[in-house]
Amino acid sequence: MAPRSLKSQHKASSKRLRKRGEDRISNLPDSVISHIFSFLPTKTAVRTSVLSKTWEHKWTLTPTLVFESLLYWDRDTRDFTRFISRTLLLHNSSIKIKHFFIEMDYEKDPYLDSCLNLWLQFVRTRDVEELSLQFADANFHDCPWRFSDGGPEGYLLPQCLYTHPSIKHLTTNFCVVVPSRVVSWPSLKSLSLRLAVVSKGTLQKILLGSSSLEFLKLEHCEFGFDRLEICSASLKNLVIHSVLGPTTGDKFDVLQISAPNLLHLKISGHYYERKFELLDVSSLVDAWFDFDLFVDDGNFHRSVEEYVKKNTQVLRENLKEYSSMLTELFETLAHVEELTLGPSCIMVLSVLEVKIMPSLTSKCKYLTLETLALKSSLPGIANVLESLPELEKLFIKNASSAPSSHGANELDEILMHMMSSHSLKINFHPDFSAFSYFEKKYGSTSEERSSQCLLKHLDTVEIMFFHKPDHMKNFVAPLVQFLLKNAAVLKQVLISKREAPPFLY
Known part of the structure; x- marks a missing residue:
């Protein structure tokens, strides 16, 4: 006779257990039950005491006590505090x-x-x-x-x-x-x-x-x-x-x-x-900077032009102060091998002329850039990459939210209007002139740079979470072209909507 399938065997086993009325969970060792309770909110664990006489005190074995009034109780603090006090009083003192x-x-x-x-x-x-x-x-x-x-x-x-x-x-x-x-x-x-x-x-x-x-x-x-x-x-x-x-x-x-x-x-x-x-x-050995720079009233009821006109002087002063601070930070961190920069830092490097750490002293090999998919952030990325001659791995992630009270699109408009101001010196990388709208719209104000290869050791690039069509057109495409032109030993460029397994290095 052919052997029964696993499904039929399971049905037969379940039928025998129901006939005997066997409670397999109750028969588990106390240590296992205690471990199960550790994953439950304490209020849920206490409720198991109503199952049977056997379970009346099982909850007192839990090694984890979790009391969350915001999820499981109303605003009556007295009821919640009485429940906690009673629970602690009854808890098994040997656990x-x-x-x-x-x-x-x-x-x-x-x-x-x-x-x-x-x-x-x-x-x-x-x-x-x-x-x-x-x-x-x-x-x-x-x-x-x-x-x-x-x-x-x-x-x-x-x-x-x-x-x-x-x-x-x-x-x-x-x-x-x-x-x-x-x-x-x-x-x-x-x-x-x-x-x-x-x-x-x-x-x-x-x-x-x-x-x-x-x-x-x-x-x-x-x-x-x-x-x-x-x-x-x-x-x-x-x-x-x-x-x-x-x-x-x-x-x-x-x-x-x-x-x-x-x-x-x-x-x-x-x-x-x-x-x-x-x-x-x-x-x-590694540093992560993702601090906000823009200090404003948090209201954006005016047009971009009106907002910039009213706040340009304050924003310009703040940006200059923070660009100076970033310069000092990067000089101090020339020995660090792993560096992560958030959206605000990249924006400062985009808007103002910033001299970063001397390229010959930077030891950074692994760079992560968490940035918004803004056109205005491309010059800042070029600024960073120029300063890291030892860079081997580059990870670029789409940041989840804008660093200020404004939305990403509004922030891009604000920065572009500031870039168009004659009182600000914009530091565009020449390579971006050919692939983006910067030079066409505002004209390049940067000094000509050497055309020699910038990234002599970069072999792996991973670009993640830029899945919208405008992300690809306005941000990813010019960025990839820049990397292809300036990275001499580039072996892999991975563009993914989801996060891939980390590289082993």
């Missing part, structure tokens, strides 16, 4: 908790503060390894306000949390971080602070008490200092995303960064007329 996550609206309230303090006492006594406190203010949410201007007051972290030997990953949003004594986080690997006031003393205490810290992220924070010094031997990755305001209130206040042991640096977001300067970053 090690790895991850503790809270997401909720927060406003200053003695009852809520007392609950939060008790919950973090629980975190401290149960040796939680990953702690995430995601608070949001219903009136402000993610708006870039300044604490010193009377903005909302976040949750004050209790002092017991600063002596937590088992914590490995800590993320806070809208919390006041002020340790009164020494910080003891010997196991901490990563720290992310968002919407917080960060003083120099606080940061020094954290770095001194976190001997294993490898990753530090400061997002939408207000700094109480103008010089960030990191001497930690363990910290290798630093991310600074948006600074809420200058320390002195002066235009173009400078934040200095010194981190001799740092390997990876990312600076992104809005800086509101605040510049930064790199001092000692001698160990850096």
Whole structure:
């Protein structure tokens, strides 16, 4: 007799299990059930207690506690806090908790503060390894306000949390971080602070008490200092995303960064007329710059001509300041092998005459450009490529959104109108004159450059996410022609709508 198919065997097996009334999930080891619970929100895990007597206390085995009021509860904070307190009280004390996550609206309230303090006492006594406190203010949410201007007051972290030997990953949003004594986080690997006031003393205490810290992220924070010094031997990755305001209130206040042991640096977001300067970053191997440059009222109710006429002077001053800053940054980073530039940096390199790092000293081999599909960004790309004679791999990605409050098309129009201004010196690469509309529309104001091959080592180019017809015509086509003309050993050009597997190098 021929063997039965797998489908018929499965049906027969399922029929036998139904006859016996066997519950295979309930018969799983507690360790497996605990692992399954770790993928569920805590409220969902607790609901399994109604299945049967066997399942009444199974949820207490979960090593992950996730409380999300914004998704699973209404705005009644009291009900939510009572649920958390009851859950922590009933949780099996013999189970090690790895991850503790809270997401909720927060406003200053003695009852809520007392609950939060008790919950973090629980975190401290149960040796939680990953702690995430995601608070949001219903009136402000993610708006870039300044604490010193009377903005909302976040949750004050209790002092017991600063002596937590088992914590490995800590993320806070809208919390006041002020340790009164020494910080003891010997196991901490990563720290992310968002919407917080960060003083120099606080940061020094954290770095001194976190001997294993490898990753530090400061997002939408207000700094109480103008010089960030990191001497930690363990910290290798630093991310600074948006600074809420200058320390002195002066235009173009400078934040200095010194981190001799740092390997990876990312600076992104809005800086509101605040510049930064790199001092000692001698160990850096890759850098990522994607910071916004345009500071305006966020309204675009006028025509492009009216907007440019009213704001040209301010925009020109800002661009000149940032072009000067970029020049200094690139000179400091001449030793870095991997470099990523975002839309705003590319635009600065397009609009103004910028002298970048000396080409003979640049060691960059892997370059990623995240840019909008704007015609006005092509000169900036040429500027960057000219300065990297050792470049081997080039990745160009379509950025997901415009770097300012304006849309991509509006921003392109603004930049082109600024380029047409006689008071701005435009630095077009001669090769783009033949393939784009720049010279025809505005005329080239750049000095003639040598026609010798620019990219002597570039062998691989990957261009991704430029899928619209105007992307191909106005951006990708002239860019590819430029590369074909100037890259001597180019072996592969990949143009893809989706991201391909990374190159192995």
